[in-house]
Amino acid sequence: MQILxxxxxxxxxxHTVLELLMRGVEVxxxxxxxxxxxxxxxxxxxxxxxxPVLYKGDVRDKKLLQRVFTEQNINSIIxxxxxxxxxxxxxxxxxxxxxxxxxxxxxxxxxxxxxxxNFIFSSSATVYGDPETIPVCESxxxxxxxxxxxxxxxxAEKILQDYAKSNKKFNVTVLRYFNPVGAHFSGxxxxxxNGIPNNLVPYVSQVAVGKxxxxxxxxxxxxxxxxxxxxxxxxxTDLAKGHLxxxxxxxxxxNYNVYNLGTGQGHSVLDVISTFQKIxxxxxxxxxxxxxxxxxxxxxxxxxxxxxxxxxxxxxxxxDMLRDAWNWQVANPDGYKK
Numbered sequence: 601m602q603i604l605x606x607x608x609x610x611x612x613x614x615h616t617v618l619e620l621l622m623r624g625v626e627v628x629x630x631x632x633x634x635x636x637x638x639x640x641x642x643x644x645x646x647x648x649x650x651x652p653v654l655y656k657g658d659v660r661d662k663k664l665l666q667r668v669f670t671e672q673n674i675n676s677i678i679x680x681x682x683x684x685x686x687x688x689x690x691x692x693x694x695x696x697x698x699x700x701x702x703x704x705x706x707x708x709x710x711x712x713x714x715x716x717x718n719f720i721f722s723s724s725a726t727v728y729g730d731p732e733t734i735p736v737c738e739s740x741x742x743x744x745x746x747x748x749x750x751x752x753x754x755x756a757e758k759i760l761q762d763y764a765k766s767n768k769k770f771n772v773t774v775l776r777y778f779n780p781v782g783a784h785f786s787g788x789x790x791x792x793x794n795g796i797p798n799n800l801v802p803y804v805s806q807v808a809v810g811k812x813x814x815x816x817x818x819x820x821x822x823x824x825x826x827x828x829x830x831x832x833x834x835x836x837t838d839l840a841k842g843h844l845x846x847x848x849x850x851x852x853x854x855n856y857n858v859y860n861l862g863t864g865q866g867h868s869v870l871d872v873i874s875t876f877q878k879i880x881x882x883x884x885x886x887x888x889x890x891x892x893x894x895x896x897x898x899x900x901x902x903x904x905x906x907x908x909x910x911x912x913x914x915x916x917x918x919x920d921m922l923r924d925a926w927n928w929q930v931a932n933p934d935g936y937k938k
Contacts, residue, residue, distance in 0.1 A: 637935070726749060726753060735900050859905055876926070
């Protein structure tokens with residue numbers, strides 16, 4: 601039996617593919633390499649001596665999906681493929697709805713046709729909008745999303761929930777990530793954003809190596825301990841292991857389940873910059889800028905349900921995350937580009 605990983609060459613996808621292969625699982629990857637590099641898959645082989653089966657293409661291409669399901673013996677799907685920038689989604693909402701919702705429907709439709717009944721969906725804490733309580737647990741109200749990226753994840757979750765209600769044989773596990781950062785400890789795979797990074801840690805890393813002059817901190821007047829936004833940062837390796845735990849327990853607690861994957865701790869933007877400076881030994885220039893549309897003051901998780909039911913817990917600290925992110929940046933100043 602094989603696991604199909606869509607977007608398996610991407611940031612979180614590649615780390616998950618590596619963990620699956622290291623466990624001895626056969627992996628099939630679909631990726632269109634719009635926001636990823638095939639080099640990540642080559643480096644996975646270098647790290648573990650095994651390779652996934654690769655199909656280059658788009659999850660919205662039903663003929664491609666039919667070929668994959670016909671040629672391979674797929675048992676379960678982990679669906680990462682999609683667009684993921686909050687700020688870009690505000691500029692390109694239709695693109696985000698097309699990529700993140702239509703692709704999910706297409707994939708589920710073909711999975712059902714070929715009898716694949718285990719589906720793990722890569723979602724996001726953005727579905728909580730501006731959370732009503734902190735820490736955020738899975739029973740919190742969802743909706744009130746503040747950007748099209750979050751709304752696209754919310755709609756996809758709802759579609760999956762509705763389908764799972766109608767077909768009790770179809771098992772769905774939704775994993776709501778908080779803020780993935782870091783890289784594999786080897787420094788061989790990591791986050792390689794196209795163009796200027798939208799996320800804090802890769803941007804800080806690029807300032808540290810001189811690619812950019814200064815970090816803009818959007819908002820210094822939030823009602824937080826130091827006025828900057830607070831988030832729950834989670835090491836990408838911990839996150840990848842959360843997907844293996846979700847596979848192990850899929851269908852055990854009913855056929856539709858939602859779990860937060862986070863550390864349960866919040867760190868401010870200034871916390872991240874201060875910790876990064878200690879680890880790298882490099883002073884990071886930063887300036888305060890106005891708040892960005894769609895941003896919220898604070899958001900961190902209550903991950904206790906995943907701990908209880910999936911027997912999963914984030915183990916790596918903020919220092920681990922930033923050390924591995926810095927290690928990746930130094931070893932790969934231009935990302936996967938050779």
